[in-house]
Structure formats: structure tokens, C-alpha cells
Amino acid sequence: METVYDWLTVAIFAGLVVLFLQRSSAEAEPRDHIWQYLAASIGCAVANYLGNNAIKNGVDGRVDYLGHSLAAVTLAGTLGYILVTLKPFKRSR
Numbered sequence: 001m002e003t004v005y006d007w008l009t010v011a012i013f014a015g016l017v018v019l020f021l022q023r024s025s026a027e028a029e030p031r032d033h034i035w036q037y038l039a040a041s042i043g044c045a046v047a048n049y050l051g052n053n054a055i056k057n058g059v060d061g062r063v064d065y066l067g068h069s070l071a072a073v074t075l076a077g078t079l080g081y082i083l084v085t086l087k088p089f090k091r092s093r
Contacts, residue, residue: 005051005071009044012078016040019088036085043078047071 001007020037023030054067082088 003052003055005048005055008075009048012075012082013041013044015088016044016082019086032086040078040082040086043074043081047074047078050074
């Protein structure tokens with residue numbers, strides 16, 4: 001856990017784990033599937049890889065803007081996917 005990408009993706013993944021555990025024990029009829037969590041987890045892994053690779057490639061005072069941009073877009077897309085597909089803030093009745 002050395003970079004900001006490590007911390008962000010692990011925090012998002014931990015939130016996914018909590019959401020999955022809470023939903024798997026609270027409801028008799030699950031409203032989402034495990035593959036939806038897998039897709040979000042893969043998004044976290046890809047964003048982490050891209051961000052760490054951008055940090056590694058930015059040596060000698062250079063900044064890999066493309067790599068950081070791709071990582072940020074992937075991270076934002078993963079968060080958007082989680083919000084739209086898994087709906088973590090939707091209250092169940």
C-alpha cells in the first residue's frame with residue numbers, strides 16, 4: 001500500500017465486500033448477482049494497475065498524464081457502475 005491508487009481501490013473494494021455481505025444476509029431474494037460485484041472488482045484492479053504504472057513511468061520529473069487520466073477515468077467509471085448497477089444507497093422496504 002504505497003500509492004494513492006492502492007488506498008482508493010482497496011477502500012472501494014472493502015465497500016463492495018461490505019455491501020455484498022450485507023445484502024447476502026439481509027434479504028431472502030437477492031436483487032443483484034455476484035458477477036456484478038466481479039465486474040466492479042475488476043474495474044478496481046485495472047484502475048490500480050493503470051495508476052501505479054503511470055507513477056512508475058513518470059520518472060525524472062516527468063508526469064505520465066495519459067496514464068493518470070486513464071486511471072482516473074477507469075476509477076470514475078467503476079464508481080459510476082457501482083452507483084448505477086448495485087445501487088448501494090437505495091433503501092429497501
